[in-house]
Amino acid sequence: MASKEEILQKAKNAIESFNKDEAVAAAKEALDANIDPVEVITVLTEGMREVGDKFDKGEYFLPHVMAASEAMKVAVAVVEPALKAGAKAGDKLGTVVIGTVEGDIHSIGKDIVATMLGIAGFEVHDLGRDVPVTEFAAKAKEVNADIVGSSALMTTTMLNQERVEEELKKAGIRDKVKTMVGGAPITQEWADKVGADAYAESATEAVVVAKKLMASLKEVKGA
Numbered sequence: 665m666a667s668k669e670e671i672l673q674k675a676k677n678a679i680e681s682f683n684k685d686e687a688v689a690a691a692k693e694a695l696d697a698n699i700d701p702v703e704v705i706t707v708l709t710e711g712m713r714e715v716g717d718k719f720d721k722g723e724y725f726l727p728h729v730m731a732a733s734e735a736m737k738v739a740v741a742v743v744e745p746a747l748k749a750g751a752k753a754g755d756k757l758g759t760v761v762i763g764t765v766e767g768d769i770h771s772i773g774k775d776i777v778a779t780m781l782g783i784a785g786f787e788v789h790d791l792g793r794d795v796p797v798t799e800f801a802a803k804a805k806e807v808n809a810d811i812v813g814s815s816a817l818m819t820t821t822m823l824n825q826e827r828v829e830e831e832l833k834k835a836g837i838r839d840k841v842k843t844m845v846g847g848a849p850i851t852q853e854w855a856d857k858v859g860a861d862a863y864a865e866s867a868t869e870a871v872v873v874a875k876k877l878m879a880s881l882k883e884v885k886g887a
């Protein structure tokens with residue numbers, strides 16, 4: 665039987681070699697071997713990052729990236745039920761509205777963040793990708809959100825995270841919600857610049873940060 669490391673390596677390799685069948689097979693093998701689904705998602709993400717780096721260096725082209733993201737999607741779909749099954753039942757931690765900003769169709773990272781927040785116990789309203797900036801505020805108002813998260817993967821679209829902040833102000837709910845920004849080009853500096861309450865570099869960190877935001881929101885609300 666393959667070792668845990670071997671199985672995880674297989675999963676990562678499958679993404680890097682754009683192989684959907686191998687990605688699904690490795691994800692299933694990981695579950696059969698009782699490997700923590702969070703670890704599986706983590707290596708798949710690493711694989712996707714490697715593909716991104718090769719694309720950055722000009723070693724891979726767009727069709728490679730598209731094929732890798734397809735492999736990523738099918739592998740994530742295999743482990744998702746196991747992730748959800750492992751979710752702790754109990755009190756809802758808070759309500760999150762999340763989406764990838766207008767003009768940006770990158771959704772893989774945002775989807776993972778949304779899934780992890782859901783597993784951690786948040787009620788998550790995922791608006792999808794290429795979401796008009798006004799929709800974040802409208803949905804936040806509708807569901808009485810605690811946290812609004814926006815994802816941006818491009819230097820051109822990250823500007824829309826600032827517009828999300830503005831729309832929340834216009835809607836009169838900026839002081840009732842906490843905001844969180846993320847995506848590959850996003851940094852803490854950027855979060856500070858646009859006036860977001862928090863930044864997280866990864867999905868696991870996003871869960872930690874979201875819990876902290878809930879604690880500070882409760883202080884503000886005096887709850």
Ligand code: B12
Pocket residue numbers: 709712713715716717719720726729730733762767768769770771772773774776777813814815816817818819820844845846847848849863864865866867868870
């Ligand atoms: C996969 C990918 C695609 C796929 C997307 C598939 C999909 N459904 O998402 C496809 C092939 C469709 C694509 C298309 C394009 N892409 Co593209 N793509 C990538 C690539 C290689 C990887 C992104 C990814 O999925 N990473 C893996 C995930 C898991 O990581 P992540 O997204 O960073 O998410 C993690 C964290 O950032 C964080 N996070 C993410 N969101 C959030 C949100 C919150 C609230 C928080 C707290 C945290 C958080 O947690 C996540 C999980 O750990 C990047 C390269 C890169 N280095 O990022 C380019 C990249 C983003 N793409 C780029 C470009 C230019 C494009 C296109 C314009 C190409 C084209 N010429 O058509 C189009 C975009 C069109 C559009 N309008 O959006 C550029 C952007 C450059 C720039 N201007 O900044 C990049 C950087 C590549 C490059 N170096 O040129 N792309």
